[in-house]
Amino acid sequence: MSKTITTAFTPLAVAVATALAAGTPVTPVSAAETNWAGFVENATYHRKDVGLSKFRNTAQAEFETRFETDSLRSLTLNGTLRGTYDGVYDMNDDEFGKDARYDYLGQDWHDPDLSSPTILTSGVPFPCENDPTLCNNLDGYMDQDENDAKYPEFNDQLDFIRELYLTGDKKLANGDIVSFRLGKQQVVWGKTDLFRVLDVMNPVDYSRHNIYDELEDIRIPQWMLKLDWRMGANQVFDDSNLSLVWNFDKFRPNNLGTCGQSYRIVDAGCFFSSSLNESYLDLVTDSMGMGTNVYSANVPIIHDVEEPEWSLANTQLGLKWEGVYGDATFSLNALTYRQQMPSLHFRPIAPGAPAPAPDGVFDIKFPRVNLLGGAVDYYSMNMDAVWRVELAYSEGEEQPRDLNGHKETDMLRYVIGFDKNLVIPQLGTRSAFLISTQLFGEHILDHEADMPNDEDNWIATALFKGFYMNNRLSPQVIVAHDFAAAATVVAPSISFTPDNHWMFNLGLNIKDGGDETFPWSVAQGQSVYEPLARFTNGPIGVANAEDEIQLTVRYSF
Amino acid sequence: MLKKSLLSIALSAAVMGSVQAAAVSDEIIQESFYPYADGVPSFPGLEVGMTIDQSNVEQFKDVLDPAMYMFVKEGATTVKVGPTTDFALHDSYVEATRQYSGDVTIGEGHGEISKTVAGRPFPQEPSLDDPRAGEKLAWNYKYGYNWGDSAAIMPFYWTMRDMESGKKERTIKMNFHFLNFTHRTQQEPYPEITPNPSELFRAIYVQVLEPFDVKNTQLLIHRFEDDTKVDNAYLYLGFQRRVRRLSSGQTTDAFLGTDVMIEDFEGYNGRISDMKWTYKGTKYLLMPMYNHDEMTLDTETHQDEDGYQVIAFGGKGGCFPEITYQLRKVYVVESEPVDQNHPISKRQHYMDAQTFIIPRNITYDRKGEMWKSWTIGQAHPDHHLPVNKGTGVAIDDSFTMIDVQAQHCTTGQFKGIVDPKLSPVDKFTVQNMRASGN
Numbered sequence: 001m002s003k004t005i006t007t008a009f010t011p012l013a014v015a016v017a018t019a020l021a022a023g024t025p026v027t028p029v030s031a032a033e034t035n036w037a038g039f040v041e042n043a044t045y046h047r048k049d050v051g052l053s054k055f056r057n058t059a060q061a062e063f064e065t066r067f068e069t070d071s072l073r074s075l076t077l078n079g080t081l082r083g084t085y086d087g088v089y090d091m092n093d094d095e096f097g098k099d100a101r102y103d104y105l106g107q108d109w110h111d112p113d114l115s116s117p118t119i120l121t122s123g124v125p126f127p128c129e130n131d132p133t134l135c136n137n138l139d140g141y142m143d144q145d146e147n148d149a150k151y152p153e154f155n156d157q158l159d160f161i162r163e164l165y166l167t168g169d170k171k172l173a174n175g176d177i178v179s180f181r182l183g184k185q186q187v188v189w190g191k192t193d194l195f196r197v198l199d200v201m202n203p204v205d206y207s208r209h210n211i212y213d214e215l216e217d218i219r220i221p222q223w224m225l226k227l228d229w230r231m232g233a234n235q236v237f238d239d240s241n242l243s244l245v246w247n248f249d250k251f252r253p254n255n256l257g258t259c260g261q262s263y264r265i266v267d268a269g270c271f272f273s274s275s276l277n278e279s280y281l282d283l284v285t286d287s288m289g290m291g292t293n294v295y296s297a298n299v300p301i302i303h304d305v306e307e308p309e310w311s312l313a314n315t316q317l318g319l320k321w322e323g324v325y326g327d328a329t330f331s332l333n334a335l336t337y338r339q340q341m342p343s344l345h346f347r348p349i350a351p352g353a354p355a356p357a358p359d360g361v362f363d364i365k366f367p368r369v370n371l372l373g374g375a376v377d378y379y380s381m382n383m384d385a386v387w388r389v390e391l392a393y394s395e396g397e398e399q400p401r402d403l404n405g406h407k408e409t410d411m412l413r414y415v416i417g418f419d420k421n422l423v424i425p426q427l428g429t430r431s432a433f434l435i436s437t438q439l440f441g442e443h444i445l446d447h448e449a450d451m452p453n454d455e456d457n458w459i460a461t462a463l464f465k466g467f468y469m470n471n472r473l474s475p476q477v478i479v480a481h482d483f484a485a486a487a488t489v490v491a492p493s494i495s496f497t498p499d500n501h502w503m504f505n506l507g508l509n510i511k512d513g514g515d516e517t518f519p520w521s522v523a524q525g526q527s528v529y530e531p532l533a534r535f536t537n538g539p540i541g542v543a544n545a546e547d548e549i550q551l552t553v554r555y556s557f
Numbered sequence: 558m559l560k561k562s563l564l565s566i567a568l569s570a571a572v573m574g575s576v577q578a579a580a581v582s583d584e585i586i587q588e589s590f591y592p593y594a595d596g597v598p599s600f601p602g603l604e605v606g607m608t609i610d611q612s613n614v615e616q617f618k619d620v621l622d623p624a625m626y627m628f629v630k631e632g633a634t635t636v637k638v639g640p641t642t643d644f645a646l647h648d649s650y651v652e653a654t655r656q657y658s659g660d661v662t663i664g665e666g667h668g669e670i671s672k673t674v675a676g677r678p679f680p681q682e683p684s685l686d687d688p689r690a691g692e693k694l695a696w697n698y699k700y701g702y703n704w705g706d707s708a709a710i711m712p713f714y715w716t717m718r719d720m721e722s723g724k725k726e727r728t729i730k731m732n733f734h735f736l737n738f739t740h741r742t743q744q745e746p747y748p749e750i751t752p753n754p755s756e757l758f759r760a761i762y763v764q765v766l767e768p769f770d771v772k773n774t775q776l777l778i779h780r781f782e783d784d785t786k787v788d789n790a791y792l793y794l795g796f797q798r799r800v801r802r803l804s805s806g807q808t809t810d811a812f813l814g815t816d817v818m819i820e821d822f823e824g825y826n827g828r829i830s831d832m833k834w835t836y837k838g839t840k841y842l843l844m845p846m847y848n849h850d851e852m853t854l855d856t857e858t859h860q861d862e863d864g865y866q867v868i869a870f871g872g873k874g875g876c877f878p879e880i881t882y883q884l885r886k887v888y889v890v891e892s893e894p895v896d897q898n899h900p901i902s903k904r905q906h907y908m909d910a911q912t913f914i915i916p917r918n919i920t921y922d923r924k925g926e927m928w929k930s931w932t933i934g935q936a937h938p939d940h941h942l943p944v945n946k947g948t949g950v951a952i953d954d955s956f957t958m959i960d961v962q963a964q965h966c967t968t969g970q971f972k973g974i975v976d977p978k979l980s981p982v983d984k985f986t987v988q989n990m991r992a993s994g995n
Contacts, residue, residue, distance in 0.1 A: 037769050169992070177983055179992060188798040216796050230988050233752045238779075241988040324987050326755060327789060329802065377802050381787050386802040421807045423900055430900055432810040470717050470965065471814025472726065500727050500768040556769035 034065040041554040048547040050095050050108075053262045054209070055087035060162075072168040073177075080163040082153055088262055089150050096262045098129040098146045105274050105530050109267055109514060109542050116523050116530040119280045121298055123270025125260025134273050134300055137360055141305040141342070142272050144258045152207070157252070163221050169230075177230040186219045187226060187245050189320060189333055191375045191388045192415045194461055194480070195440045198333050198373050198392050201245060201318060203340045206265040207257035210546075211539050212491065212509065223249035240323040247316035247337070251308045253366055254340045266534045266542045268342070274531075275300045276361060285354055294354045301531075303347055303360020308338060328378045333392075335371040343367060343398035344405035362405050369396040377417075388417035388438075400535050402450035402521050409446035415439065431467040438462075452518045452535040457484040459538075472497045480540060487513025487541030493550075505552040514541030579659030581680055589680035590651050592911050597641035598841045598884050609636040609843075620843050620884060622907055624919045624930035624961070634872035639847055639881030642937060644912050647949030649742035650702045654680050663689050663696070667895075668784040668830025670696055675740045675748045677701065677913065683836050683888060691834030691890050694908060699784075699829055701913035705950045706744040707736045709979035710971050712766065714858055714867065715815055720874030720964040728858075729813055730767040734980040736760050739782055743948075744977045756782040760985035761822065764993060771795070771813055775990045778808075778819070784829045790819070793990040800990050809900055815967040816929065816958040823953070824906065824915025824933060825892065832892035837905075840889055843882035844909055844916045845932050848940035849954055853879040858970055865942065867970035868934065868955035876966035878955035880934045886910040901928065909935075912951045922962070930959045938975070948975040 038061035045054035060082045067075040089097040102122040104112050127134035128145045135143055153160035165183030172178065190198030194211065202219040209218070224247045231240040257264030259273040275298035285294045308314040316338065322331035344362040349355055373392035380387060391414040398406040416439050421432040440459045447455035460483070465476035477492040493507030514537045517527040534542050587594060600620050609617050614629045621629065621636070628634045654676030661678040662671045670678065678700055679693040687693070710733040717726040738757040741747035763776040773795025780788050790803035808819040808827065820827045854866035869879045888908040894901060902925050907917035918931035936954035938945040945952055956969035983989055 037767070037772060039769055167992075171983075175982075186798065191799060191801075193797075214796050216798055228988070228992065230983060230986070230992070232983055232986060232988075233754060235752050236754055238755050238757070239986040239988055322988070329791075329800070329987055379787070379789060379802050379804065384804050386804055388802075419801070419804065421804050421810060423809075423898070430811070432807060467811065467814065470726065470816070471811060497770065498726075503770060 030068050032066045032068050034063055036061060036063045037557065038062055039554050039556040041552060043550070043552045045548045045550040047262075049545070050092075052088050052092040053096070053546070053548060054550075055091055056084055057087065058082065058084045069168075072170050075166070075168040077166050078163060079161070079165075081160055082162045083160050084152055086150055086152070086262075089146055096125075097149075097260055098126040100125045100260050102259075102270065105270060106267055106534070106542075108545050109534075109537075110529045114517055114526075114528045114530075116520065116528045119277055119522055120301075120530055121275045121277055123259035123267075124273040125270075126258060127273045131273070134275075134302075137300050137302050138272060138305055140307050141253060141364060142256065142258050142269050144261075146260070149207070149258065149261050152205070159220075169228075175232060177228075177232075179228045179230065181226040181228075182224075184221045184223050184249075185226070186216065186221050187224060187247075187318075188215075188219075189318075189331070189375075190390050191377055192390050192417065192440070193436065193438060193463070194478075195415065195438070195459065197390045197413045197415050197440070198331075198371075198375060200335070200337065200340065200371070200392075201247065201316075203252050203254045205255040206539075207255045207261050207263055207269075210263045210265055210543060220252055220255070222247050222252070236325070238324040238326075241321070243318075243320040243322070245318040245320070247318075249315075250310040251314060251316075251338050251366065253307070253338075253342060256342075263546075265539050266537070268534070271531050271534065272302045272342075272364075276356065281354075290354055295358055297358075299356055299358055300360045301362060303357070303363050305342075305364040306366075308366060314338070327381075328376055330374065330376045332374045333372070337369055337371065338366045339369050339397055340366070344400065346405040365398075367396050367398050367408065369394050383420070385418060385420040388415070388419070390415045390417075399444055399451055399453060400532065401448055401452070402519075402532060403448075407446065407448060407451070409444055412441075412443040412445065414441045416441075427466060429466060429468050431471070433467075434463065434465040436463040436465075450521070452532040454484040454536075457482070459483070459540075482513070482538050482540045485513055485516055485537040485541035487511065487537060487544065489540045489543075501555050501557065503552075503554040503556070505550075505554075507550045507552075509546070509548045509550060511540055511544045511547060513537070514544030516541065581655050581659045583655075585680050585682075586651060586655055588682060589654070589677065590646060590911065591643070592886050593641060593643055598886065600841065600884060603638060603884065605638055605640045607638050609638065617843075620841065622842055622905070622917055622919065624927065624959075625843070625917070627927075627961075628873075628877070628930070628959075632873070634877040636843055637881045638843065639851075639883045641883045641885060642846070642848070644846065644909075644935070644937060644951045645949060646702045646912060647705065647743050649747075650676055650949065652676075653742045653748070663693060666785070667692075667833075668828060670784070673700065673740070675700075675742045683839070685836065685838060687836070689834075690836035691892075692829065694836055694888050694890050694913075695825075695829050695832070695834045695892070697913045698825065698906075698908060698915065700740050702742075702949065703823065703914065704735045704953070704973075705948055705975050706741040706747070707734070707977050707980040708950065708973060708975045709734045710953070710973050711979065712859065712972060714970040715813075715817075716870075716875075716968050716970075717815055718874050718876055718966050718968065720876050720959065720966050723874045725875070727768070727814070729765060729771065729815070732764045732766065734762040734984055736762075736980050736982065736985050750982060755779070758782045761826075762980075762985050762989070765795075765813070773994050774813070775993060776812075776819070777985065777987065777990055778826075779985075780828075787828070791987055791990060793994050795994060798994055800987055816960045816963075816965060817967055821918075821920075821929075821931060821958065824918055824931065825904070831895055831899075833895060835891045835893075837889040837891055839910070840887050840907075841884055842887045842907060842917075844885045844887065844907070845878065845880055845934040845955075846883050846885065846909070846916060846951070847881045847934065847936060847954075849936035849952070850940045852881070855970065859972065861972075863942065865972055867972065870955075870957070870968050870970075874964075874966060876957050876959050876968060878932065878934050878957060878968070880955060909951075914951050914953075927961055930957075930961060932957050933969075936973075942972075942974060945973070945975050950975050 041058045043056040047053035062080045065077045104117045165185045167181045169179035187201040205218045227244045229242040256268040259270035281295045318335040342364040371394040375390040377388040419436045438461045461480045475494040481488045489511045495505040516536045518533040519525045657674040683690040713731045716728045739749040759780045761778045765774040775793035777791040853869045855869040890906045893903045905919040920929040922928040934955035935951040952973040959966040
């Protein structure tokens, strides 16, 4: 049970609220009460042939303070604090951490036969603890040290403050309501599970558990201002709302996991900390008649990370109009933001100079993206089911390609979802099973043959969840299949909630596929795994060796 | 009388030009709304202050419904007898009935009714000779005064209990809000809230406060004036931070794992057209209706600055509210699902004739065997919170849903508040769910 506290925290809450509300027309406030809730949790995962892959211990506390004020109808301060220690880096340091070593790039994904080992070195785990040059090149992105992985929230961005925001609303004379939410927060758009089409306001930390944790736990909260104009019902719509979101935080990209971490989506972290082999480059330059002494060392794949500095022009802005019309709820969305996935730009070199440049092959950039989209869900009486459709069209994104590292292209992403609740007495419960399926599609409008991603690709997902013992026992299975990667993940689990405090969840995460190769021009056009096929095989395929059994124990208060 | 007259004028003005109805006679009004004006019912040997238990239950079998009789007979609970009291509804609702229900007719199709404005649509005494009497009584329930035009339960404790061991498994703390968009009689505006483009009749909004794993779950149900149209239901899950549409399958599912379906709320929370309704007769039965301030209260579960405490529970497994029951005029109505895939075969509803609330229900499974017993204790508004005094609302005050097959129950403890400020229209919007979610 949560606790109501009205003592020592109150002055602090008022101070924070006052600071956040500076500049807003709010009269002096007094705190009424503060409610606290939270949990402590241990997540222990064991990976086949690897051993312990996660021993994450989390403490999370959430509070809400309501204030009394005459100028607003309501005013609250919300905060979420989280601290994590992942013991896997101490308990399985042969596999993960600064002392882990990999024989070749992609060792956790594929065998060495088609790995381009003579061209690319293996990734350097935690480069800032092992290779100062790489650390310098990756400065600002994917450059965590081991302690950053052990204690991911305790960093310069103060991520232990997951959320801290002030919310207020005021009723206008015509009955409309205007509201604001100011502070570090998550803003969620769209109607899709597991994948993000419109839900791109916050970047995501995939290093926590690839794509499999709840997005609520892996979105990286940003300092934002959200303004809503709730117009309510009119002669046409049952509900209508206009929402403006200004992300004024310094840009942060998705965290893909540093080499040496136990989860690194598409193994990007190790690719970014790998290098072109000097011996290979010597052979090439010699064959070109340029001599063998052009390169004095391996050439890092990444030369620099160009993260946008904070400036007004680099902030991000979104607009959403949503409402309810009959049996449909809808939204129209527009957003100008930064691509959260890194884009590799081949570094320009002087005519006649050797390629690549001796101090690094690519720079990482995060281009500006403009997005238009919308979402609709509709309840079908005849099918007694809900259909969801979500669509986003973007311009400015950059997709990986063999030539030059990237190409700017417009993108179309969409999801069609179908949800139904069905009672199946044969399965021994009177509770309805939740059946939810989705088809996530992606279309690259300016596709090129040397792009490792297909022009069109789809990922299908299915969730089947049941409830027994008054919902305290809940088995479920999630299946996802990536068509281009020919990769599948099956994740059955069962959770048991004996009372208001304890929760136990036991699950498996089994993957298959990830065997697609892609021709790489540097390897004389051979179809190989490295480096481009990581994009073809995607987050499911590249993690094909990460079969796990997972136990989570949580105590809530 | 002056107050009534002014109210009548106001109601007439509000709907002038829309409906011209024949007035209902005073005799029908009196019989329908004031059944105890000429005296309270009695039963041989039954006295106020006595307790019915295993030793004397056979003597009083005729004033107990089958489930209550079974529970007392097997010693799971006892029934304390209180005085029969007048739960007079608000004058505005009675006057609306007088003015607008004179020519209300049942439609040709199942779940159809002629245009109604407000009040009890069929105040006449039901007849066993009328094949659609059950349906008319169901309409009286649907358009009943119930919680009035709006109300809130803040907070509302639901506890899941193992009936055999008495172990409390989970307690969920929630807020419930109710709002009538149409058929309003007492809170401005009446008779309806506009604009209302989809012609909503009523909305229910639920927000879960505790425990942590379901905190911030929100449920919004929109029921339409057109009874043949399926409710729109929306669910906000705190961990997903977005609103999901619900298919109707979830309205017959265990709500948050409790023994209660969304369809069970308030005695029946569905469309008239979802059921075939049959009037089985009028009885005088002991109903869970009482004065809150005279009951045994639970000193642990809830404390607040009002000094309010919720009803205590006892009996087998702690599954029975510690309240008194009073002998009242009851209409016995059966509802059978039209959908053959519905998880139940029928419900027996025991509708209180004066208020048209449903304090007792018995639910039967697909095999026709008794599955669940529903009790919702009704507190008199003049013996409850000061804000409720004079509202004419029979306050939902305690409930238990007992799964007699699984020997499991979910109990409910209320703080019911009839105050329009707690349930503004914007609370019943999808956008409010997003705004209230954290």
